[in-house]
Amino acid sequence: MLIADESAFKALYDRYWEKVLAVCFQATKDIPLAEDLMHELFQSLWERKDELRVEGPVENYLMRAARLKVLAHYRDTSNRTAHFGHAMQGYSGAEESTENDVNYVFLTEQVTTLVAQLPNPCQTVYKMSRERGLSNKIIASSLVLSEKTVEYHLTRALRFLSKHLGGYRF
Numbered sequence: 001m002l003i004a005d006e007s008a009f010k011a012l013y014d015r016y017w018e019k020v021l022a023v024c025f026q027a028t029k030d031i032p033l034a035e036d037l038m039h040e041l042f043q044s045l046w047e048r049k050d051e052l053r054v055e056g057p058v059e060n061y062l063m064r065a066a067r068l069k070v071l072a073h074y075r076d077t078s079n080r081t082a083h084f085g086h087a088m089q090g091y092s093g094a095e096e097s098t099e100n101d102v103n104y105v106f107l108t109e110q111v112t113t114l115v116a117q118l119p120n121p122c123q124t125v126y127k128m129s130r131e132r133g134l135s136n137k138i139i140a141s142s143l144v145l146s147e148k149t150v151e152y153h154l155t156r157a158l159r160f161l162s163k164h165l166g167g168y169r170f
Contacts, residue, residue: 003049013042016062023066028073037069044143047121052144065144072142076132107165114164118157125153126161 003009020041024034041062045052054061115123128139129150136154140147 003045003052009046009049012045012058016059017042019059020062020066023063024070027067027070033073037073038066041065041069043120048144068142068144072138075138076128076134076142110165111161114161115157118160122153122157122160125150126157129154 003012017038021034021038024037025031028034028037045065115126118126124143125139128134128142129136134142136147136150139145140150143150
């Protein structure tokens with residue numbers, strides 16, 4: 001176990017946050033983005049504290065995790081751009097109907113509101129799967145979770161949305 005309790009996590013964070021931030025900044029050249037990635041990495045560590053096992057030096061693990069977090073960010077960004085371009089191609093050839101547009105906006109707003117009510121792990125997994133179009137394997141790898149855990153969070157999120165949205169399909 002890497003993190004026994006909150007004080008152990010605080011000690012780990014205090015000791016390594018600057019090094020993790022430096023790795024993220026070196027790759028991104030963007031302070032706010034590097035800070036976000038660093039915080040996401042430590043949040044992920046905290047969320048997985050009970051199941052996380054680290055072999056070897058903790059610093060090596062954190063530096064590797066930071067590099068993987070940056071790579072996952074760039075992969076997600078390029079995937080999102082590709083999916084958006086693909087979706088826009090399909091949309092441009094479709095019939096533009098005011099009713100469909102209104103329904104789409106209404107449903108999108110409802111889904112966004114409901115997703116915001118999900119617990120953080122479910123929310124993160126849902127967004128990566130449904131909004132970014134990532135596979136469970138890629139999500140598991142970028143969040144350093146098992147694929148079963150990703151499936152659990154995604155199923156939980158979809159059941160919640162299904163319950164609150166009635167007959168709509170995702």
